[in-house]
Amino acid sequence: MTYLKQDLTSVHEALVNGSQTASSLLKATFANIEQVDADVQAFLTLNQEAATKQAAAIDEAGIPADQPFAGVPVGIKDNIVTKDLKTTAASKILGNFMPIYNATVVDKLQAAGAITAGKLNLDEFAMGSSTENSAFQTTKNAWDYTRVPGGSSGGSAAAVASGQVPMALGTDTGGSIRQPAAFNGIVGLKPTYGRVSRWGVIAFASSLDVVGSLTRTVKDAALTLNVIAGHDDKDATTADIPVPDYTAKLGQSIKGMKIGLPSEYLGEGVDPAVAAQVQKAADQFRALGATVETVSLPHTKYAVAAYYIIASSEASSNLQRFDGIRYGFRAEDVKNLEDVYVRSRSEGFGPEVKRRIMLGTFSLSAGFYDAYFKKAAQVRTLISRDFDQVFADYDFIIAPTTPTPAFKIGEKVTDPLTMYMNDILTIPVNLAGLPAVSVPAGFVAGMPVGLQLIGKQFDEATLLQAADAFEQANDYVDQIPGGAN
Template identity: 65%
Template sequence: MNYFDTSLEELHQKLVSKEMTVTELVKDTLDQIESDQKELNAYVTVDRDGALAQAKAIDEKGINADNLWAGIPVAVKDNIVTKDLKTTAASKMLENFTPIYDANVVEKLKANDVVIIGKTNMDEFAMGGSTETSFFGATKNPWDHTKVPGGSSGGSATTVSAGEVLASLGSDTGGSIRQPASFTGIVGVKPTYGRVSRYGLIAFGSSLDQIGPLTRSVRDNAALLNIIAGKDDRDMTSSDQPVDNFAAKIGQDLTGMKVALPKEYLGEGIDADVKKSVLDAAEIFKKLGATVDEVSLPHSKYGVAAYYIIGSSEASSNLQRFDGIRYGYRAEDVKSLEDVYVKTRSEGFGDEVKRRIMLGTYSLSAGFFDAYFKKAAQVRTLLINDFKEIFKEHDFIIGPTAPTPAFKLGAETADPTTMYMNDILTIPLNLAGLPAMSLPAGFSDGMPIGLQIIAKPFDEETMYQAGSAFEDATDFHKEVPGQGGQN
């Protein structure tokens, strides 16, 4: 099975017409994944037996001609719980954890006869921007095996970019879907906060986390979001906003639309090729009938600092449950209850997770709460107001997804601050809860560059409309990696 040479619609028709069975498709997909796994390390767990059992059941039932995703293999990030299938969050702490229930998004995939092919590698507990903090080793970028695929959803991005599956699910707390999508040349979407249930997502930052799809095309992305979005009473932050057809505006022209381009998104620290790609994209939107205005997000420069205080504080609280008592890793040779806690957490968590727990605990402590956490929350409100002002006059915002293309493996692991700054362009959208997409918009020395499209809250339809129009006007999405850097 070569996913580069087929679309979701074409594959669906083959399954409906029985030119191909789901079992044949799943076997081909598994073989491709397993042949790449040693080099790419995109998966923590490949569920051969479970996927084939799902495929057999779907073949026996038959494909619903109205359901595009029926029988299609999809990968799931390993911090989204899956019943009877190991879910590790790429941590020693959960190395052998097997959940007893499915996340809401997994329930929805299964209800639509989507085949769960396996669980993808990631930064430990989603804390990282390169998929190098995983307990199970780093994932490599399909475009160049000496470079990172981004993070924390690096495995989910890599498996789509490498042509192993048509789609995957990731989670995005500060750019963890969009940045790896940018680095690997695919489409990644963080929906509006509350659009997709977080029930069954292992929490990092509860006010920031959001599950979203990674795909090869904008249309496929909208089609997958149609499945996983919606109200869930088990998630108190889940929105009751109606879920319409996210692809409803795809194909409509952009004539008369107003596009905002923040000057801060093209300032110091932005790679020259990245800046050129975004300015070229602005010209394409003009040719498509839109007007592009320079605007300002004056408080965006404080986004990274605010995010790492808020996110780490929430992580400090969320990760208290991993204590060696109820489930997960438990240290041996302990002599007291305090020993259990200290040794389990010291041995079970990696350095980056410990760093964020310490930062968050410090920020929440009695002497520093007002100076740090409260101040960060106030900055968050200022950022939200900046976006509200822009959206009074504009339909959507464009800018780079990441300041640079993918960097070398190991290049930034020793410098956490530099690694954190890679998310400077994506973090504000999580703080504001806005929907945002990364899609291919250029190349630099053979490595993909992503364009970010940002829409108003719960206006994913306009985001997909703009993304699809840009995709149809360009050929960047048609390029595929020559594995290992032969691009």
């Protein structure tokens, strides 16, 4: 069972009409994972025993026609905790961590009948843009195994793009859903901050982290958000506002909508061939009856610097809990308590995590807080105001998701500053807490590129409506990756 030409609707129909059972679908899914993932290396842990029992129980109860996830295997990024299923955040320090509870988003998916097939690779603690920072393996791009899948949700993106599961959860702190979605030619949705619970997500940067989905189609992203969105008493940052049906506007005309195209997102550093695909997309939106005009987001140029100070500062605080005492990796042959702390963290964390902890600790330290963290927070406000001014006149914004197509494995991993710049087009969205989705927008030199649609807070319905209209206007979603080719 490959999901390369399947979506949630077609899989659900097969389960409802009885041409598939949840058990037969799961068995075929694991057989395909065994074959495909030997090359892609998206999965860190498979959930075969528990998933098989769950599938049998679903078959016995029957597949409800109104539950599109019932009996459907899905993948979960390995920084989202899963009860009795190893959760590592792709770090040695959590190499054998077995959670005793589920994240809220996992509970919601299971309540909807979804079956967790396994846990997916990522950059360690979600810190990276290529999934090369995993302590365990390097995931490959579904279109070209010599290229990175993006990050940090590279395992989730590659698993969906290679047809191993129809949907995978990811997290997005500065572009970690949208960038790998673009690199792999699939749909990546980052909801508004506060729309989806973060409870049970291993924190990187608490004011930026958002759980979202990676899917083959926009409709599948809408169906997923229907399940995972909503207020959670366990997460005080979730918004207590109603959850609409995110599929309700799909298929509706976007005639008359006003779209902004920021000049700053097509400037220096953006591959001219990628910019050309975005201009082609703008023409497609005009043909659909929308107006596309150039706008300005002037503080974009400060976004990367502000983001890495804020995110690293929050990371240095969040990662204090990994100390070798309560759970996770503990260094051996230690002489005293200080030795436990220092050596466990030194041996358990990878180079990129250490780099960001040190940067964050420095930014928060006495004498530097005002110059760095406070200033970054002020810039964050200015970036948010830029978006507010544009959205006063426009329904949504379009832009490239990434400056370039996927790069070669090993090409940038030793140059952290160049790697950080890969997120320059996605980071402002997180700083402003806005929803955004990346959809396939063509190819450059045989590799997919993504179009990013950015919306107003909690207006995912309009964003998905527009993304669906664009998806229906072209055939990019029907293109199948070549993998080793």
